[in-house]
Amino acid sequence: MSEKATVLFVDDEERILRSLKSMFRTEYNVLTTTSGHEALGMIRNQRVHVVVSDQRMPVMLGVDLLREVKNISPISMRILLTGYADKEAVIGSINEGEIYRYVSKPWCADDIRNAVYNAAEIAKKSEKIIFDSESITGKELIMVLDEDPGVAGFISQSVASEFSNRYDVEWVTSLEKAMNVLDRKAVAVIVTELNLAGDDIGMFIKSLKMHAPDIITIVTSSFQDINTLVGLINEGQIFRFLPKPLRHGMLCMALNGAFRRYQAIKECPSLLSRHKVEVPKPSSIVEGTLAWRIKDMIGNMYRKKSAVA
């Protein structure tokens, strides 16, 4: 380890800052502030590898701060550390903040240590990376996983009108069919519902990210449970969350961003590490359940694929 990474903590409670500083000061160059504006000043003036922010602060909310951080210094990895966040905040942290981790207060020392450590390592490695490629992509494939034909139709129409059919859209209604497509074709972007025939397919999204991190995931659902969303950030690194009903503008922006990110990852594979996911906690997967089967199915499929390659 050559140089200490710089970590910035932002919280309106000084005692939190003192505690975190005590914790990290030996291994990192630690900056702390209670003000969002001051934090942005620090980001502008020096290279900050990791920003850890509270959500509920006076003047500037955590999500707004992290969005600005992303604009000013895209290399800085962003972590939200909060005791309570509403749905809007969590969705905002995905869509606008593109955060790396969401950590709940009170936190477990090891959790935050790991999150900060991984984030710092990633940031140190990604000195020069392109985040959103401007080059035009080829004829890529979007897979839509949703039981509602209306959703698939809406996406097809949007792709046709906005991207003049630059992308193919493949609509599947079951996990089996989805696996089939993933096995046969190179999928660039998945637009997926969270509930499929009443089953939570969060595990599918998470396992897929672990084995095929280059596939960009857009989740669209009317189901908005904060804990589920947090899981999708930490273990699924989903690119966007679009609440249903879908809106044309938001969908097109998300797709556009997704393809630019997809292309950027192609050009600069080190970018992938920035979306490294946490391994889902073993306690959360019960043997014999759908989640368990999916985990194995996807694992096996990609092992076979890489063996063939």
Next chain:
Amino acid sequence: MKSDNSISTLIIAAMSVTPNHTINDVAQLFLLPENKKLLCLPIINDNGLLLGTLSRQRLQEIFMARFGRELYGRHKVTKVMNSTPLMVEKNSSIEDAAEYVSTKIEVPITEDFVIVDNGRYVGIGFVLDLLKAMKERVHARNNELADAYRHLKESQAQLIQSEKMASLGQMVAGVAHEINTPLGYVRNNVELTRSTIIEVRKILNVFENTFALLLSGTADENVLQNEIEQLEQMRTNFYEVNPLDDLDQLFDDTLYGIGQISEIVLGLKNFSRLDQAAVANININQCIENTLIIAKNVLKHKCDVIKQFAELPTISCSPSQINQVFLNLLTNAVQAIEQYGTITIATWSDGNYVYARVADNGKGISEGNLSKIFDPFFTTKPIGQGTGLGLSIVYNIIEQHHGRIKVESKLDIGTQFTICLPCSKDDANTAGTSESTTKEEIQIESTGTLSHIDIFSTPEPKENIQSESASYVSTVDILDKEKSESELDLKSEAKEYTNLLPKVVPIEPASNQPNVYLRFVGVVAVISILSGIWYFFSTSNTKVPELPAPAPQPMVQPVKMEQMPQPPSVKAPEPPAPTPQPMQPMVQPVKVEQMPQPPNELQSTTPDYILALSPENLSTRLTATPQPIRQEAEANLYAYIQKIPKRNKLVNWEAYRRLVILNPNKNLYRTKANFFALSAKKQP
């Protein structure tokens, strides 16, 4: 059910008479025992069609005439029969029949009605039976209404409970965040301390070894040297970081955090008072403090809270309910603040009552909404953010405590709620005065334009409330109730029903013939309907004291019903009636005997107001009214008259005779008034 409602249940199969029968025949028939109850007999032709009826009354008239029997006795009945009897179709409903009969029947009642089937005679129906049937129906409907009311009350109670749960849920989320923050650093600090202790223990172990070697006295010098070097190395490493440096601070922070958590938990406990008596003697200041702890998370980044607490006597109340009042008021106050504002909480007491005021400098409540804010379900918040029950619950709680609540608001300036609670229960019970029962009314004062508004520079609450109430444009004082007289013995029942709610949304009776009740069943129906309405509108007749009287401010004069223009014996022709509704907000029912009236002067220049005053009253008031106001009233009324159709003589007359009073110098008014007075009297 359907058959019960049909007139056919009332059929009396009375015998009929043919057109060929003579009057004498019919007189004989009336003497038969089976016809004793009949007022009239039907006359039908060979096809069974009803031709008419002949009543005992008619026969009497004939026979009572001189030589009546001899002259007319042998005439055919058709000569003297009533050829337009009351006919009711067999399948009509009781209500329809009642409506028909009651409008057509002649007084005194000399005939019953005939029930027919497409013109064919079926039987006779007694008016008295119809009356009984109607009475039963009204009674049944009344029960239905009472049932409906009960259901409504139950579901409202449920709604109130769920509102409580919803606001509790929001509060819990905030409190969770409030606890999680200290919990976050407390936990982290403990983990840090543990790792520091582990480090220290490692060094201590090495030290123990070295020390043991030293003590043994037989240790190899090289080994000892090694040990000491190792110790030295560890010591250097440790002091390089020196986690002990932070330790004192971390311990302080940890203890502080635990204190914070304890305070929040205590606040929750005090707020809910689950483990304490429901009713207790408590200082209101303490209630507010408890509530502020709970609401801290909501208030923290939105406003400064200024507390102006005076020494208060304890009052007997349900602290958890009073806490809820303050939580609701504080939540509303903070929601009214759009950016960052100030909430001022003041308390004071005059020995008999304890007062508390929550004032914000938020966006205020519009005049139109001000009168509705205590209504259940009224909300201006977006869907999902408010149930519209918060203030309605506040109202209830205060009312149950025999207190009063007052709201004053001005758009873009702020809103303040003032509550007043009696110091002891006795005061509350004896505070009331004379009136018997009550019909809730909301009073709105419009106190004209405001000159200077400085609501939050509040040195002394007591005086403050006076100057401020004058500076607000609108105030609503919902507990100033106009009590209406009623002899109905429904008080206790009604009170029981309505204790829970200030107002229950009235449901229309399912019936579409309420007028039938009124016309036909007279008193019975009126009482029954009244009692139905009573359930809906009556409220507890608890007496409440006045807030300490504000500085003299223009009081709206009461307008009594008997003072309304009552032209002699003529009924107002048709209804573009300018007769003002006595309940219109500006015509404020103020308890005359309680409030010494300020000098009589015009309180408004609107035509409605002027027309509502009796001419005598108007001229008395004019003596105390400045000239410009008089002129304004004159101009308004004159403009108003231009819109009244000329054919409404009476209204024109009423208007012009007031114009004469307003400006006696104008001959035009006098002429017109005389003209309309004459033509109004001629009009039937």
